[in-house]
Amino acid sequence: MTTTRFAPSPTGYIHVGNLRTALMNYLIARKAGGTFILRIDDTDPERLKEEYVDAIKQDLEWLGLHWDRVERQSERLDRYAEAADKLREMGRFYEAFETPTELDLKRKKQLNMGKPPVYDRAALNLSEAEKDALRAERGNGVWRFKLDHERIEWNDGILGDISIDAASVSDPVLIRGDGQVLYTIASVVDDTEMGVTDVVRGSDHVTNTATQIQIIEALGGNCPRFAHHSLLTGPQGEALSKRLGTLALRDLREQGVQPMALLSLMARLGSSDPVELRAEMAELIEGFDINRFGAAPTKFDVQDLFPLTAKHLQSLPLADVAEAVADAGVPADLAEPFWAMARENITTLADLKGWWELCRDGAEPLIADEDRDFIAEAIALLPEGPFDGETWGTWTKAVKEATGRKGKGLFMPLRKALTGMERGPEMAALLPLLQVIRVRG
Template identity: 90%
Template structure:
């Protein structure tokens, strides 16, 4: 059965970059009728916070990315320890004691000699007595996986055929000196034992994937299908990594972005298909095709979310936005006509409050000098309320007959006088809701 996973670290709020990974894995699982696992990568006890675990779940629930089960890596440390023991037994795991400063000096020396900055495996030649002395002096060392120096090859679901020379890659550290298990081995053990069949992640993980393929093979596991999506950039192609903290999903939610707008954009961004607003998750699942995505860096502009949000809101019924309409202060008896008036004239639900304030308090008239006499004459013809759906048409017809004005010269000055704006909702739907008309005074 197709099984995918999303494995965030609970060290902060998830952002649009994380969402891209989560969504692709989710859509693959749902399209195949498979399993989507939420796996919390909380092996770092210092940085992992329970509040972020809760926040991750809340953000995914807001988007409708429902998981089939939750796994926590902090509850599987015994499984990682067993895998580490197996690697030691087969001679693929060794302890190294270099300090960060020593490693940096080695890298600089290699670069100066025109060599790739790859760990030189000096620790492999340490006699046991020297290892004991280093432990006594520095504490436990890190544990590195010994790569077989051969080409590592796989067919990537997005990038195509990949071939990496393992000799050009440092033996990866899998366990730190303080005993913390790192992602590289924890993910391998989890993917193997949880039957993960497909893994989609960022292209910055390509080298990591190469090392993991060898670790999976060493542990006797089955390699999943790997795919690496392009990384997001800003709208001008600038690096987005430094801005991701300001693109947290909860921040976008606070700005009024609607879930289907965000999902519709992220499900197509970087693919050869145009971005189209989808009505629901079923449409997203049906239209998703991983093979349509490319390797080029993908431009993301947060402003693209707002036209999609506006279009999505236009499709909603009153029952779907009733809480937001009530929060704007609209009384229940006016909710239906108010939503009919406002729905095509908002970008986010927060804009509803402004339209209700206009209805309730009126607007400062916007009257051009050449239109003052005309507006004054027209306002004298406006009947006393209450108004209905026919009032605007009847009134402007009467004004036309008296003044001879027609078209834009008739309608625009009246709109500006009543609303203080040059554009907005159909006046036939807005006029019945105006409780104060300042242009009368």
């Protein structure tokens, strides 16, 4: 069975970069009728916050990315300890004691000599007495996985055939000096024991994947199918980072972005398929193909979400937005005609409030000097309310006959006088909703 996972660290809110990873793994699992695991990477107790765990779940639920089960790495520390013991017994795990400063000096020396800046394995030459002395002086060391210096190869679902020389990579640290288990080994143990078959993540993890493949093989596990999606950039190709708080999903939600607008964009961004607004998740699942994504950096412009949001809202019946219409202050008996009028003229649901204020309070008339007599004559012909869907047509016909005006010269001054705007909804739909008309002849 196909099994995928999304493994966020609860040290902040999910942003669009995280979403790309979550969505791809979700769509792969759902298309295959498989399992999607939400796996919380919470092995760092100093940085994690429980509020972020709740926020991650809230954001995924808002988008409709429903997981089949939740796993927490903090509850699996014994499994990682067993894996570490197994690697020690195999001679593939060793303790190293260099300080960050010493490691930095080594890297600089290697670079000056034209060599790759990888760890030189000096710790392998330490005697037990030397290790004891270093522990007494510096505390426990870090534990590194000893890579086999051979080529690590796999066929990547996006990048194609990958081949990395393990000798060009430092032996990865899997456990810190304070005992904290790092993601590299925790992920391997989890993927193996949970039967994860497919892993999609950012291209910045390619080197991690190479080392994890060797760890998986050392522990006797089966390697998942790996795919590394391109990293997102800004619209001008600039790097995106977590400092751009407006790209957190909860911030996008606050700005009025609709879930299907966001999902429709992210499910196609960076692929050879055009971005198309989809009405429901099933359409995204059916049309998803990881092999259609490219390796080049992918431009993301948050502004692209708003036309998609507007288009999505236009397709919705009143029942789907009834709460937002009521929150805008619209009386229940006017909700249906109000939504029919406003839906084509909003970008987000927050815009509803402005349209209802126009209907409820009227607008400051916008009248050019040359149109003042015309407007006075026209308003004198406006029948007493209540108005209906025929009133605008009947009225403008009478005004045309009385004044001789037609076309834009007829309709535009009337719109501006009644709404204070040059454009907006169909006046036949808006006029019956106007509770107050501030201009009178």
